[in-house]
Amino acid sequence: xxxxxxxxxxxxxxxxxxxxxxxxxxxxxxxxxxxxxxxxxxxxxxxxxxxxxxxxxxxxxxxxxxxxxxxxxxxxxxxxxxxxxxxxxxxxxxxxxxxxxxxxxxxxxxxxxxxxxxxxxxxxxxxxxxxxxxxxxxxxxxxxxxxxxxxxxxxxxxxxxxxxxxxxxxxxxxxxxxxxxxxxxxxxxxxxxxxxxxxxxxxxxxxxxxxxxxxxxxxxxxxxxxxxxxxxxxxxxxxxxxxxxxxxxxxxxxxxxxxxxxxxxxxxxxxxxxxxxxxxxxxxxxxxxxxxxxxxxxxxxxxxxxxxxxxxxxxxxxxxxxxxxxxxxx
Amino acid sequence: xxxxxxxxxxxxxxxxxxxxxxxxxxxxxxxxxxxxxxxxxxxxxxxxxxxxxxxxxxxxxxxxxxxxxxxxxxxxxxxxxxxxxxxxxxxxxxxxxxxxxxxxxxxxxxxxxxxxxxxxxxxxxxxxxxxxxxxxxxxxxxxxxxxxxxxxxxxxxxxxxxxxxxxxxxxxxxxxxxxxxxxxxxxxxxxxxxxxxxxxxxxxxxxxxxxxxxxxxxxxxxxxxxxxxxxxxxxxxxxxxxxxxxxxxxxxxxxxxxxxxxxxxxxxxxxxxxxxxxxxxxxxxxxxxxxxxxxxxxxxxxxxxxxxxxxxxxxxxxxxxxxxxxxxxxxxxxxxxxxxxxxxxxxxxxxxxxxxxxxxxxxxxxxxxxxxxxxxxxxxxxxxxxxxxxxxxxxxxxxxxxxxxxxxxxxxxxxxxxxxxxxxxxxxxxxxxxxxxxxxxxxxxxxxxxxxxxxxxxxxxxxxxxx
Numbered sequence: 035x036x037x038x039x040x041x042x043x044x045x046x047x048x049x050x051x052x053x054x055x056x057x058x059x060x061x062x063x064x065x066x067x068x069x070x071x072x073x074x075x076x077x078x079x080x081x082x083x084x085x086x087x088x089x090x091x092x093x094x095x096x097x098x099x100x101x102x103x104x105x106x107x108x109x110x111x112x113x114x115x116x117x118x119x120x121x122x123x124x125x126x127x128x129x130x131x132x133x134x135x136x137x138x139x140x141x142x143x144x145x146x147x148x149x150x151x152x153x154x155x156x157x158x159x160x161x162x163x164x165x166x167x168x169x170x171x172x173x174x175x176x177x178x179x180x181x182x183x184x185x186x187x188x189x190x191x192x193x194x195x196x197x198x199x200x201x202x203x204x205x206x207x208x209x210x211x212x213x214x215x216x217x218x219x220x221x222x223x224x225x226x227x228x229x230x231x232x233x234x235x236x237x238x239x240x241x242x243x244x245x246x247x248x249x250x251x252x253x254x255x256x257x258x259x260x261x262x263x264x265x266x267x268x269x270x271x272x273x274x275x276x277x278x279x280x281x282x283x284x285x286x287x288x289x290x291x292x293x294x295x296x297x298x299x300x301x302x303x304x305x306x307x308x309x310x311x312x313x314x315x316x317x318x319x320x321x322x323x324x325x326x327x328x329x330x331x332x333x334x335x336x337x338x339x340x341x342x343x344x345x346x347x348x349x350x351x352x353x354x355x356x357x358x359x360x361x362x363x364x
Numbered sequence: 365x366x367x368x369x370x371x372x373x374x375x376x377x378x379x380x381x382x383x384x385x386x387x388x389x390x391x392x393x394x395x396x397x398x399x400x401x402x403x404x405x406x407x408x409x410x411x412x413x414x415x416x417x418x419x420x421x422x423x424x425x426x427x428x429x430x431x432x433x434x435x436x437x438x439x440x441x442x443x444x445x446x447x448x449x450x451x452x453x454x455x456x457x458x459x460x461x462x463x464x465x466x467x468x469x470x471x472x473x474x475x476x477x478x479x480x481x482x483x484x485x486x487x488x489x490x491x492x493x494x495x496x497x498x499x500x501x502x503x504x505x506x507x508x509x510x511x512x513x514x515x516x517x518x519x520x521x522x523x524x525x526x527x528x529x530x531x532x533x534x535x536x537x538x539x540x541x542x543x544x545x546x547x548x549x550x551x552x553x554x555x556x557x558x559x560x561x562x563x564x565x566x567x568x569x570x571x572x573x574x575x576x577x578x579x580x581x582x583x584x585x586x587x588x589x590x591x592x593x594x595x596x597x598x599x600x601x602x603x604x605x606x607x608x609x610x611x612x613x614x615x616x617x618x619x620x621x622x623x624x625x626x627x628x629x630x631x632x633x634x635x636x637x638x639x640x641x642x643x644x645x646x647x648x649x650x651x652x653x654x655x656x657x658x659x660x661x662x663x664x665x666x667x668x669x670x671x672x673x674x675x676x677x678x679x680x681x682x683x684x685x686x687x688x689x690x691x692x693x694x695x696x697x698x699x700x701x702x703x704x705x706x707x708x709x710x711x712x713x714x715x716x717x718x719x720x721x722x723x724x725x726x727x728x729x730x731x732x733x734x735x736x737x738x739x740x741x742x743x744x745x746x747x748x749x750x751x752x753x754x755x756x757x758x759x760x761x762x763x764x765x766x767x768x769x770x771x772x773x774x775x776x777x778x779x780x781x782x783x784x785x786x787x788x789x790x791x792x793x794x795x796x797x798x799x800x801x802x803x804x805x806x807x808x809x810x811x812x813x814x815x816x817x818x819x820x821x822x823x824x825x826x827x828x829x830x831x
Contacts, residue, residue, distance in 0.1 A: 071634075073634065073637065075576075075641065116813075119817070120813045120816035120817045120820075121816055123820075124816060124820050126634060127574045127633075127637070127775070128771070128816060128820070130574060130576075130637060131574065131767045131771060131812070132809075132812060132813065132816065134576065134763075134764075134767075135764045135767060135768070135808070135809050135812060136809060138761075138764055138805070139764075139805065139806050139809045142802065142803060142805060142806065143803065143806065146800065146802050146803055147800070147802060148800045148802070148803065271645070271760075272645065275641060275642070275645045278638070278641065279642075282638070328653055331649050331652050331653045332649075332653065334645060334646075334649040335645075335646045335649045335650055335653065337642075337645060337646075338642045338643065338644070338645030338646030338647070338649065339642065339646050340642070341638065341639070341641060341642030341645070342639050342642035342643055342646070345631075345635050345638050345639045345642065346626065346631070346639065349635060
């Protein structure tokens, strides 16, 4: 049993790109779900809009990297409008249904044979990250702190990623303290009351959906850059549900909740993952029960259980306030 | 709540709906008959790409040693997109070339009159075979991506190489023929969707839970039937009945042991929805863990020769599944309309508090809703798998269609789910006449969004101001 490897891998994951893009997706969900009470079960679609926005602009159409970023953000806002217009006037469940369906549809479209020339099909797209890694000031081979080490590219994306996470948290913090934040929180608590005060709740909800979507797009961009590629099946429902688990674990309606959740959850998941593989290797777990190919599956069963158990026994997560986390019925 | 007046209105609705069902089925059969008198020359080429996918056996290695020596062999035929081998025609004079790993050509052959080719190789190792697409007969296409295949052979192995032929070529068949085929397939799918959606809609109506894990009940039925069928050796019909009962019992347990206690504890609907997401994620991966990622067929009725009614291919099993689902849905609709329990279910759907105060035991009725909903979902899953085979994520892939169906019909409206399911199934299949099959579910989302824009309460839901 190589305990060093377990801790090293766990630690690397907890502060590496995976934790960053999960945190960004969860910060977006926090705006929508935690503060406004919108049930976006299709955060994967927003991440895909971001990732494909940049990959398609740069690889397929040969535009510059920064134009790609702009297009990615624009795409996520458009997606929010398309999903929001029909559903935000309706009961909360409708948004949930439409977003979960839309995420699957986006994935079907980007992996379709019909649009392979533009969107890359099941092989995805590569070769859009050169510009991003060119501007990196880092030239060594390995960076890190304590026992955690990253390659040069991972270090660069992690630095940019954590700055992005910090900025998103700052934006969230400032917005939630503002009158805008008080209104969206009031919408979560009692939409009719807010409407009776003359506020256009529909438009506030739309803004919240867009903002969360933009954070989701950032998450997709970081994901694509760290992987050096986009692949349709990375944006399946498990992406959304992992972000949801992270958000609930960290605590909804807390600025720093998603970040804490992402660090703990990603680190723990990776450590358990490596632990399981080690246990299989040294023979603690019998091979009829589990083998290497099944570790990833067990991991997702575990994510699902975390969502269920947290929602039942501790809906406020680690940091949250129970009064804010018990989402009311409408 | 229900008053005599509204029951009457619902009675008219259900009558209209049943009439619609019967009429559309009759229409499709009649048009099929009409088509069968027409000369069937137009049906001689590839039809829908779902059926042609069956001929796309991408790789198979067998060591049938008729002659000794290391070689590859195979046969190129145009299967016309059908699984029926009677109408297959061999492709003659197609050049196939084999190069070794260093790029040196080691052998080539042209297909003979029966479409077969045989290339001997110098020995074991990895090779690349290339089909010369320019030597193909007119009208036959091989996707360039699949025309080149890498393979390895063992010493003295006679390996079979398959090239998928005409997978992309789909439409020399007329649009009308495709449309009729889609109508028949759509009727089948629509009835299955309706069957799965009834439970989802009733559960929503009676408990307020949007159950994202409902698709997993569909898969559970299909998988249980698979195990009873292949591992226990039961005939599929017995296995199906067994699986439906087991899943229904599981649905009852699920409410008694999980959702019921949560409800009584006062957990909000939105929290319940998030919980159901977690349940769905765990369940689908549990199926993957146990059942594996492969698509497996039931051992009965597996490769069944389709009836050719005019230009339409209809496998008897598909016809049977359509009839079974139609009968079951009529029974369900009648039961909801006539029986005490059915009326109670609709009453709770309408207004739980009023139903409770008029003496209905809400909890026990909800438990029955779970029982019947799960049973129907399982039956739907089994009928779906009879034509599409069993897969661990069939339920989650059908979930979008279920939601489109109950939204179209009106969330919580029992008959709405029936009507919505039928319309969605039909629409999704008919849309493949114009859009690629792989994108057919996109149509369901478009319907979903349009319905929410124009008539958010659905076809049969109550108009109410929401949000």
